[in-house]
Amino acid sequence: MDDTLKTCLILIPALPLGAAGLVAAVGPRLLRSHSHWPLIAALLGSLLGSLIVVREVAQGQAAARGPYEQIVTLWTWADVPEALAARDTTLPADQTAVRPDTPDALPFRIEVTLRADALTALMLATVTFIALLVALYSVGYMAGDPGYWRYYSYLGLFVFSMTMLVSVSNFVLLFVFWEAVGVCSYLLIGFWYRKPEAAAAGKKAFLVNRVGDFGFTAALLLLWTTYGTLDYHDRPAESPAPATADAADGAAAAADRVLGILSPSRIASEGYATGGLATAICLLLLLGACGKSAQLPLHVWLPDAMEGPTPVSALIHAATMVTAGVYMVARCAPLFAVSPTAQMVVACVGGSTALLAALIALTQFDLKRVLAYSTISQLGYMFLALGTGTFSGVTGSMYHLFTHAFFKALLFLGAGSVMHAMGGVIDMRQIGGLARLMPWTHATFLVGCLALAGVFPLAGFWSKDTVLAAVHDRLHQVEHVRQLRTDHSDHSGKTALYVASGHAAGPLAAWDTADLARAERVYRWLYQAALLTALLTALYTFRAYCLTFHGPLQVPPQAGHHAHESPPVMVWPLAILAVGSVLVGLVCLSDPSNWGANRLVDFLGGTPSLATGALAATRVEPEFHLPVAGASTLVALIGIGVALYLFLGEARQAEALRRLADLEGIQAWTDPQWVVRLERIGVIALGVGWLRRVGLGWLVTLVGYLLGVVALVLAIPLLVASWVTPYRLSRDKFYIDELYQMLIVWPLRGLAAVCAWLDQRLIDGLVDAVGRVPAAVGHILRSLQMGLVQFYALAMVLGTLILLAARLLWGPA
Amino acid sequence: MNELSLLANSLWVGGALVALGMVGLVLRRNLIVMFLCAEMMLQGVSLSLVAFGRYHGGLGRADAWDGQMLVLFILTVAACEAAIALALVLMLARRTGRLDAAAWQDLREEGQPAYVDRQLPEQPAWEPHWPHLTPAGVRPSGPAEVQRFRERV
Numbered sequence: 001m002d003d004t005l006k007t008c009l010i011l012i013p014a015l016p017l018g019a020a021g022l023v024a025a026v027g028p029r030l031l032r033s034h035s036h037w038p039l040i041a042a043l044l045g046s047l048l049g050s051l052i053v054v055r056e057v058a059q060g061q062a063a064a065r066g067p068y069e070q071i072v073t074l075w076t077w078a079d080v081p082e083a084l085a086a087r088d089t090t091l092p093a094d095q096t097a098v099r100p101d102t103p104d105a106l107p108f109r110i111e112v113t114l115r116a117d118a119l120t121a122l123m124l125a126t127v128t129f130i131a132l133l134v135a136l137y138s139v140g141y142m143a144g145d146p147g148y149w150r151y152y153s154y155l156g157l158f159v160f161s162m163t164m165l166v167s168v169s170n171f172v173l174l175f176v177f178w179e180a181v182g183v184c185s186y187l188l189i190g191f192w193y194r195k196p197e198a199a200a201a202g203k204k205a206f207l208v209n210r211v212g213d214f215g216f217t218a219a220l221l222l223l224w225t226t227y228g229t230l231d232y233h234d235r236p237a238e239s240p241a242p243a244t245a246d247a248a249d250g251a252a253a254a255a256d257r258v259l260g261i262l263s264p265s266r267i268a269s270e271g272y273a274t275g276g277l278a279t280a281i282c283l284l285l286l287l288g289a290c291g292k293s294a295q296l297p298l299h300v301w302l303p304d305a306m307e308g309p310t311p312v313s314a315l316i317h318a319a320t321m322v323t324a325g326v327y328m329v330a331r332c333a334p335l336f337a338v339s340p341t342a343q344m345v346v347a348c349v350g351g352s353t354a355l356l357a358a359l360i361a362l363t364q365f366d367l368k369r370v371l372a373y374s375t376i377s378q379l380g381y382m383f384l385a386l387g388t389g390t391f392s393g394v395t396g397s398m399y400h401l402f403t404h405a406f407f408k409a410l411l412f413l414g415a416g417s418v419m420h421a422m423g424g425v426i427d428m429r430q431i432g433g434l435a436r437l438m439p440w441t442h443a444t445f446l447v448g449c450l451a452l453a454g455v456f457p458l459a460g461f462w463s464k465d466t467v468l469a470a471v472h473d474r475l476h477q478v479e480h481v482r483q484l485r486t487d488h489s490d491h492s493g494k495t496a497l498y499v500a501s502g503h504a505a506g507p508l509a510a511w512d513t514a515d516l517a518r519a520e521r522v523y524r525w526l527y528q529a530a531l532l533t534a535l536l537t538a539l540y541t542f543r544a545y546c547l548t549f550h551g552p553l554q555v556p557p558q559a560g561h562h563a564h565e566s567p568p569v570m571v572w573p574l575a576i577l578a579v580g581s582v583l584v585g586l587v588c589l590s591d592p593s594n595w596g597a598n599r600l601v602d603f604l605g606g607t608p609s610l611a612t613g614a615l616a617a618t619r620v621e622p623e624f625h626l627p628v629a630g631a632s633t634l635v636a637l638i639g640i641g642v643a644l645y646l647f648l649g650e651a652r653q654a655e656a657l658r659r660l661a662d663l664e665g666i667q668a669w670t671d672p673q674w675v676v677r678l679e680r681i682g683v684i685a686l687g688v689g690w691l692r693r694v695g696l697g698w699l700v701t702l703v704g705y706l707l708g709v710v711a712l713v714l715a716i717p718l719l720v721a722s723w724v725t726p727y728r729l730s731r732d733k734f735y736i737d738e739l740y741q742m743l744i745v746w747p748l749r750g751l752a753a754v755c756a757w758l759d760q761r762l763i764d765g766l767v768d769a770v771g772r773v774p775a776a777v778g779h780i781l782r783s784l785q786m787g788l789v790q791f792y793a794l795a796m797v798l799g800t801l802i803l804l805a806a807r808l809l810w811g812p813a
Numbered sequence: 814m815n816e817l818s819l820l821a822n823s824l825w826v827g828g829a830l831v832a833l834g835m836v837g838l839v840l841r842r843n844l845i846v847m848f849l850c851a852e853m854m855l856q857g858v859s860l861s862l863v864a865f866g867r868y869h870g871g872l873g874r875a876d877a878w879d880g881q882m883l884v885l886f887i888l889t890v891a892a893c894e895a896a897i898a899l900a901l902v903l904m905l906a907r908r909t910g911r912l913d914a915a916a917w918q919d920l921r922e923e924g925q926p927a928y929v930d931r932q933l934p935e936q937p938a939w940e941p942h943w944p945h946l947t948p949a950g951v952r953p954s955g956p957a958e959v960q961r962f963r964e965r966v
Contacts, residue, residue: 369950783922786918787927793838
């Protein structure tokens with residue numbers, strides 16, 4: 001256990017936590033407008049630590065020539081030896097290998113462990129780097145805000161939670177920090193809590209995340225009952241297992257270790273539950289990831305989260321927190337590898353989200369909302385790549401995560417710079433032509449847009465190409481297996497080829513031919529959707545760029561004297577991120593002759609969970625897919641070209657396109673008057689006139705009425721379409737928010753009203769009634785006090801008589 | 814042993830005194846009379862005590878004065894209590910000028926109705942309606958008013 005590594009792993013989260021605590025304690029009184037110093041110092045330390053971790057892991061991987069991980073155990077949080085006593089009957093008998101320890105009782109043991117492997121190192125470096133730049137930027141952006149110290153305290157808390165999330169080696173701790181980043185997101189989105197929209201947005205973000213967390217919790221339970229442990233790594237057992245027959249016939253399970261869920265030992269021994277249980281676990285984990293990473297159908301919180309300060313959007317909702325879901329699915333790649341169905345669901349969710357978000361971003365006029373939907377769309381790309389289930393897919397998605405952090409943070413910070421200069425206005429209809437006014441912001445924003453659109457040789461090109469190539473490869477793999485299977489079942493002598501290619505026993509072996517055909521269709525659709533999304537990405541990105549930075553100069557009155565370039569403390573992070581967006585893709589190329597070889601992918605390949613098993617078996621020699629790259633560059637250029645044509649200069653053509661998409665004038669077609677006008681057309685007029693002369697005028701009228709009825713029937717879909725035009729669908733976010741309002745919010749409000757009524761009338765009424773009883777009793781007893789002495793004497797006499805009677809009747813004889 | 818019938822008779826008398834006293838205490842409104850009835854109850858109880866003393870005797874001896882001795886003490890205490898009670902009655906009577914227990918019914922709880930004595934219906938003034946009899950005998954001599962009224966008979 002390397003001491004440097006252990007110290008770094010502990011310091012990286014501890015420093016921001018300490019800074020957050022310090023700022024919270026002395027910020028309001030002492031530090032005030034200097035509250036940023038503790039956090040910037042802490043983040044510098046964390047960044048240094050992350051870089052050291054990266055170097056150590058790389059060296060460890062080189063030394064071990066293979067997967068490398070280090071585990072640091074801090075303390076034991078929970079230890080219940082026999083938490084679940086009954087034998088779990090959901091596993092079939094042949095899967096005892098899955099849980100090699102005592103089958104009679106499941107222990108519940110959570111140790112606070114941190115891990116250092118390639119995946120963690122990459123995430124740590126990304127998080128701390130972007131966080132440092134955002135903290136620097138916020139010095140300028142949040143200057144003068146009364147809650148300055150509170151902002152930095154929350155920011156420190158967030159960085160602590162995020163770094164711990166990627167460092168822990170245990171599912172329960174992952175969940176703890178999952179929730180922690182959700183809390184920090186809520187605090188930061190609702191930072192200006194006196195603004196009702198911000199408070200509502202924070203609440204919405206947290207509640208939607210909670211829905212995902214419900215899935216995550218269910219997955220945690222299933223994982224524990226299936227595997228008996230919740231660690232990623234192997235752990236020595238506390239008491240050696242007795243040499244019973246159960247332990248003896250467990251496959252490859254050492255009796256002195258508890259296998260972690262994602263450890264290489266378990267992957268090598270294939271100790272995973274398969275079938276419905278595996279799919280259930282994976283789908284529930286996906287639900288959690290959808291909540292956190294804003295995928296369909298839980299994406300609704302991210303556009304609203306733009307109510308928070310822009311640096312927060314850059315850090316949390318572009319580069320770090322929303323990538324927690326991607327990280328989690330990448331980390332659990334071995335679990336997903338045993339369930340191809342779940343992988344396909346992941347890919348479908350990612351692909352459809354990417355397309356949907358890109359369609360919505362086309363018509364938004366709020367620059368931050370465009371970027372928010374762009375984030376959702378790019379996260380969809382990452383999930384699409386994860387859903388391919390191949391080594392290149394998983395690593396490609398992490399590569400895209402890495403580059404996306406750069407250019408998306410750049411774009412958000414640029415939008416923040418614009419917003420700062422325009423006095424808080426970010427509506428693109430009210431601002432325009434800022435290229436001359438803010439040159440640095442303009443240049444860096446342009447670089448970010450080019451990177452997002454995926455133009456060679458910026459970072460976005462390489463990572464997007466990897467994603468598309470992974471989907472393409474998966475499509476071909478499924479096709480290949482299906483063809484082989486068909487040939488194999490045709491007994492045409494290709495049995496040896498089928499078996500030799502390993503597909504007879506791979507995860508795809510569980511699927512029959514119909515399933516494979518369906519998978520092939522799905523992946524083909526996903527590939528085409530991904531290409532279309534790339535086109536739309538370029539389109540809406542450059543639309544936003546043109547509307548903001550080109551055209552006539554338009555500065556809103558709220559800008560006042562702010563309308564100038566941002567101060568250097570805000571421009572330097574933009575410049576650094578711009579340089580990063582340009583170079584990071586090129587830097588990762590390890591072989592000039594083979595553009596497919598990638599340093600980052602090789603680095604990630606050293607992660608233990610990705611280096612063995614079915615996932616590693618799909619690793620092929622890296623090659624650069626020229627057709628895919630060509631297609632993506634072509635669509636990007638088409639998108640950029642169309643956007644520039646429509647939005648540069650006068651927006652006449654864009655306006656015409658909008659009118660077309662809004663189906664203007666369609667209502668004119670619903671008017672059945674055209675039946676009458678039909679009569680006057682030459683040939684028909686002759687025919688009608690002849691019929692009338694002959695005396696069959698009633699036939700003409702009848703036909704006229706029938707045509708009118710047909711016209712009215714045809715008018716209904718046209719009318720519906722005129723209300724829900726494609727333009728409006730896109731602008732109003734496909735009415736998903738309204739759908740949720742109707743299906744979920746309104747019934748819950750009704751339920752809450754009913755409960756309130758029950759509480760106020762029934763329960764409070766009961767309590768009040770109990771309270772009124774003594775008063776009633778008193779009212780009755782008061783009538784005994786008449787003020788007449790004889791009545792008192794009578795009462796005394798009666799009492800004596802009653803006692804006497806009682807003594808005589810019920811006393812001893 | 815003493816005869817049970819003697820005891821029984823004494824107890825009947827004592828019980829009768831208690832009962833009469835109880836009835837009087839409940840029914841009378843005059844404070845002094847109510848006190849008298851309470852004293853009568855006390856005397857009834859003392860009589861029963863004397864009777865029980867004679868009956869159960871004192872440790873087997875024929876002549877036992879335990880009960881009567883106790884009654885003497887009780888009478889002493891009753892006298893003290895009577896002094897206090899009559900002093901209280903005097904003060905109560907001085908405050909309202911009446912010896913009626915119902916004069917103090919304003920000490921009742923709020924909201925309770927007052928006890929109002931039943932008023933006798935208004936009696937119309939009675940006109941003497943003497944019969945007119947034919948005079949009989951000899952008219953006595955003397956002034957007319959003396960004939961109608963004689964001071965002394």
